[in-house]
Amino acid sequence: PTTRVYNLTVSEIQAAPDGVVRTLLVFNGQFPGPLIEANRGDRLLINVTNTLQNATTVHWHGLYQNGTNWMDGTSGVTQCPIPPGKSFLYNFTLENQYGTYWYHSHFQTQYSDGLVGPLIIHAPDEASIRVGYDFDQIILLSDWYHDLSASLLPGYLASGNENLEPVPDNGLIQGTNYFNCSSYDPDSGYICQDNSTQASFVVSQNKRYRFRLINTGSFGEFQFSVDNHTLTVIEADSTLVEPVTVHRLPIHIAQRYSVIIHTNQTATNYWIRAWLNTFCFGDDNLPVLNPNVLALLTYTNTTYEPLDTESVDWTTALELQCQDLNVTELVPLVAEDAPSPDQAFRIDVSFQIHDYAIDLAYINSTTWVPLTVPTLNQAITGLHADNATFNNLGLSTAFPSSQFIITVPELQVIDLLINSLDEGAHPFHLHGYQFWIMADGSSGDFDWSTYESLNITNPMRRDTMTIDAYGWAMIRIRADNPGLWALHCHIAWHMEAGLLMQFQIRNDLMKEWTLPSDVAALCNG
Numbered sequence: 001p002t003t004r005v006y007n008l009t010v011s012e013i014q015a016a017p018d019g020v021v022r023t024l025l026v027f028n029g030q031f032p033g034p035l036i037e038a039n040r041g042d043r044l045l046i047n048v049t050n051t052l053q054n055a056t057t058v059h060w061h062g063l064y065q066n067g068t069n070w071m072d073g074t075s076g077v078t079q080c081p082i083p084p085g086k087s088f089l090y091n092f093t094l095e096n097q098y099g100t101y102w103y104h105s106h107f108q109t110q111y112s113d114g115l116v117g118p119l120i121i122h123a124p125d126e127a128s129i130r131v132g133y134d135f136d137q138i139i140l141l142s143d144w145y146h147d148l149s150a151s152l153l154p155g156y157l158a159s160g161n162e163n164l165e166p167v168p169d170n171g172l173i174q175g176t177n178y179f180n181c182s183s184y185d186p187d188s189g190y191i192c193q194d195n196s197t198q199a200s201f202v203v204s205q206n207k208r209y210r211f212r213l214i215n216t217g218s219f220g221e222f223q224f225s226v227d228n229h230t231l232t233v234i235e236a237d238s239t240l241v242e243p244v245t246v247h248r249l250p251i252h253i254a255q256r257y258s259v260i261i262h263t264n265q266t267a268t269n270y271w272i273r274a275w276l277n278t279f280c281f282g283d284d285n286l287p288v289l290n291p292n293v294l295a296l297l298t299y300t301n302t303t304y305e306p307l308d309t310e311s312v313d314w315t316t317a318l319e320l321q322c323q324d325l326n327v328t329e330l331v332p333l334v335a336e337d338a339p340s341p342d343q344a345f346r347i348d349v350s351f352q353i354h355d356y357a358i359d360l361a362y363i364n365s366t367t368w369v370p371l372t373v374p375t376l377n378q379a380i381t382g383l384h385a386d387n388a389t390f391n392n393l394g395l396s397t398a399f400p401s402s403q404f405i406i407t408v409p410e411l412q413v414i415d416l417l418i419n420s421l422d423e424g425a426h427p428f429h430l431h432g433y434q435f436w437i438m439a440d441g442s443s444g445d446f447d448w449s450t451y452e453s454l455n456i457t458n459p460m461r462r463d464t465m466t467i468d469a470y471g472w473a474m475i476r477i478r479a480d481n482p483g484l485w486a487l488h489c490h491i492a493w494h495m496e497a498g499l500l501m502q503f504q505i506r507n508d509l510m511k512e513w514t515l516p517s518d519v520a521a522l523c524n525g
């Protein structure tokens, strides 16, 4: 194992990823942020320096942080944010996992403004699949706004209408995309430079490319495809899966897929398409200004044939008889059976119009509001003072009612039924774990009479899954990773509207903990 040192400076810049100038928040002056890459077992030392006017944190999406819960980077849960002008050293090891991950700010909706980057962990186990491809390419997809999220948020939270999330203006592939400046009136206030470009991924003929797709967006799901090429899916989040070949796959916020593309075609250029699924976007009067989210797959050793950006045919592409990935059929390559459960919990997820017409998200009757003193810090103090406070399995009563916390004091296997009463799909993410997907449905409710007979043979495991509109999912974890772990909808707006709950796991281990002094000191400003 090696110790790898990275420095991430968080700053504010003016840039025009798609030609429209705006303020971005970025790592090391770059958008998207730099690649962090390591081997399993390595230690990462990542020094984050905050030069913003606001506080920030960095979360390592999908990393277990086993024994270093306070390095998870979750504002209000595992740390106080890094104050303006200060630095914080994230220090953790990469045990028992490898694959495609990413990192992002976990403070308010800040990551929407550009604080995202890829994180890849390699392991010797990867060798067996590496024989199946020649090149490894990371591709970041995201929806994109032309305004700072902090300026969009008040309108969302005060709309008085449910589910009126800000509608993205564009979508980006590798941080860029075409945008037609005539979408804006000259007096719109936006500075639009008519020089936007598309990303181009240059390939050689008759090779195999592993595309590691990461949806780093804030709101929208994409349907990803490459014209004239099939996608062989080999990884979902960081789980290697039995290969399945499709033409198109859905990728929701925070999810990752690795696909193998065989460059067996003859023309120079093919469209890489990320169709922004606008189906659930609340307001038909506010269309996405540019839903044509495109990049080029460019063959080097062919006769040049350009593609026309202005007249891309989406209708045929979308109506094509094509094989879509059915995510419920994914099977982990490394089989692991689900253990039998000790306890099951149920949460109902909804949006309700609150007093004064401010709409908020609810998990059962709770709307999450981040506490000034993170729940981890409070739990450690509480466990030192009084073991009895957290002794009962189930809902913690030791916190204010804004914190919906399921406490699992000792090693147990836990089922959580997430039941959505909302008309939109929600990408749910659990920190610190991969969960088994025991069952899910796109309507109705879980039938408890099937509970005893759920398939436990190698069910799919991942860290972010889409729960359909009015749908549900039963997820299972072996609660072996101690700490406070967020479970939330990864749509930036929804988390900020309160769609977040927590698990408090292994009091027996946590009560031995003392917060490292640099982590504790963050709360002193």
Ligand code: C2O
Pocket: 059, 061, 074, 104, 106, 254, 429, 431, 486, 488, 490
């Ligand atoms: Cu990508 Cu709560 O995280």
